[in-house]
């Protein structure tokens with residue numbers, strides 16, 4: 001059902017019925033460890049410039065979202081210093097010589113409180129904006145995100161951040177199963193692997209929008225209400 005108070009945003013596979021007061025911007029994992037030279041992502045051999053393309057579109061969207069007075073949520077992937085929330089399967093699988101909890105140029109990798117775990121300064125949270133600390137890829141797993149969304153009466157989310165096919169997709173799928181409509185601005189998400197980014201976005205809108213909608217930040221910013 002399209003609510004009368006909604007604002008139409010051009011999107012694929014069809015327009016998104018935006019409810020500004022019930023829509024949160026959720027920015028995922030825009031952390032130094034993933035985006036900055038010397039961080040975990042680069043230590044694994046990835047080209048961080050692929051992710052850095054999403055910084056400026058996110059910075060502008062975040063500024064516009066704040067200006068409109070809408071809900072902003074940030075998420076960070078990371079673990080407790082004693083690694084008690086790090087499953088062995090995650091620690092052991094897929095990583096190179098260095099692993100989560102090891103010491104790198106920005107402190108212990110993906111450990112809460114370490115420099116590398118911080119959100120990049122360009123997108124630093126403001127006081128009052130909730131930060132979801134998540135030990136997994138999805139922002140719902142082992143966090144209080146669902147409770148925050150319910151308490152704020154949020155029904156929709158704009159999801160941005162990194163990486164498109166990993167944490168963005170996992171969170172999007174978790175959100176779908178919990179009944180949230182999700183919109184992804186394509187220039188505000190990124191992957192170390194451009195081909196995965198492209199396909200991951202196509203997977204969102206396939207089959208009539210099986211996981212949600214895809215737009216871009218220009219169309220989304222143009223739809224934001226002006227603060228009274």
Ligand code: C5J
Pocket residue numbers: 028029034077137162163164166167168
């Ligand atoms: C990854 C993420 N790629 N934030 N994390 O390990 O997508």
